[in-house]
Amino acid sequence: MMRRTNNLISAINFITFLSSIPILGGGIWLSSRANSTECLRFLQWPILIIGITIMVISLLGFLGTCYHQSWLLQLYLLVMFLIIVTLTGFIVFAFGVTDSGHGQVIVNRLFLEYQLSDYSGWLKNRVSDPEYWFKISSCLRDAHACSGMHRTVQVPTTGMVVSESVDMFYHRRLSAIESGCCKPPTSCGYVYMNETLWNVNAGMLVNDIDCIRWSNDQQQLCYQCDSCKAGLLATLKRSWRKVSIINIVILIILVFVYVVACAAFRNDKRMDNDEAYREARMTKSRPGRFEL
Incomplete structure (x- = not known):
């Protein structure tokens, strides 16, 4: 026994x-x-x-x-x-x-948009802390979080390799961090040039601070945006x-x-x-x- x-x-x-x-x-x-x-x-x-x-x-x-x-x-x-x-x-x-918190569905977009206001609680406050976010954003930048954004296609008639069209981009399944950190919010109305290059539109909204924070500088992009923080929280x-x-x-x-x-x-x-x-x-x- x-x-x-x-x-x-x-x-x-x-x-x-x-x-x-x-x-x-x-x-x-x-x-x-x-x-x-x-x-x-x-x-x-x-x-x-x-x-x-x-x-x-x-x-x-x-x-x-x-x-x-x-x-x-x-x-x-x-x-x-x-x-x-x-x-x-x-x-x-x-x-x-x-x-x-959850991603928001946008008409004619396959990817979701993320807003910090949809989140609450301790984790949001932790991520939103300026000193702590400085470290996080530096880490995202050093980790090349947006390196997967760029894609090219070959034109059948000429054989040239060009960036994908805006319609192709809008039908991509972006990760939460790519959607929040690597492009401006859709509501800002920027004009698509390529995945990480967007031009200012005459009708651009300025009431969203993220619209001003966006930069075409590949080291800046939207790493300081609230949408980037929201994308990180979703991840x-x-x-x-x-x-x-x-x-x-x-x-x-x-x-x-x-x-x-x-x-x-x-x-x-x-x-x-x-x-x-x-x-x-x-x-x-x-x-x-x-x-x-």
Whole structure:
């Protein structure tokens, strides 16, 4: 019976170890995006820390099972409980800070437009902070976030390679960052020349500050626009939701594993107590020696 309990606890530790892999994968994926398109490097650290902690504590559980160290198993259960609480809090936080905002559909445009006013909450305030946005916009610029905008087509009659037409551009599926940071807002009325070169129209709107912030300078573009901030928030929302869905599945597995581990640990303690009780009874029932 003791061997069966140890095998069960070992299996539980193995499942816990495997559960840390997708969590670490999600953190690494967020980290790779933070270094390329999203430029918010603090977001991936909670996931990475949780994943590493789960991996370490599962190894401690293995050691506790192999060497019959009950204090290691107790530590395993305590830390697992804290991990479950922390992971639950992170999931709630991730959904809470990304529950607002969406892209707006524009007539005769396949891509969406993004406005900062559609977003609210802590994440918006964080991104909108001038000092912090300076770092983010510099990161977007250094990561060449708009490098994928430029496309060319070959004219069949002449064989010349030219930029795509305005109709072709309007029917492209731009990413949220490309739509918000790499072109002026559609409402401004700029005249399309190529993907990142737009001329001022006589009827251009000036009541939108983003219309003034746009620059044809390839180092400026709309990196200082509110639409760029909104595009970044939309991108973060999609990334966090994807990782949170994975975390919800892992959380369900961890809760199940934790309940089974608690039951196995209590059963192990009960068997130890029963064995100690039987040994005490046997010792007490042995005939003593009498001296004359």
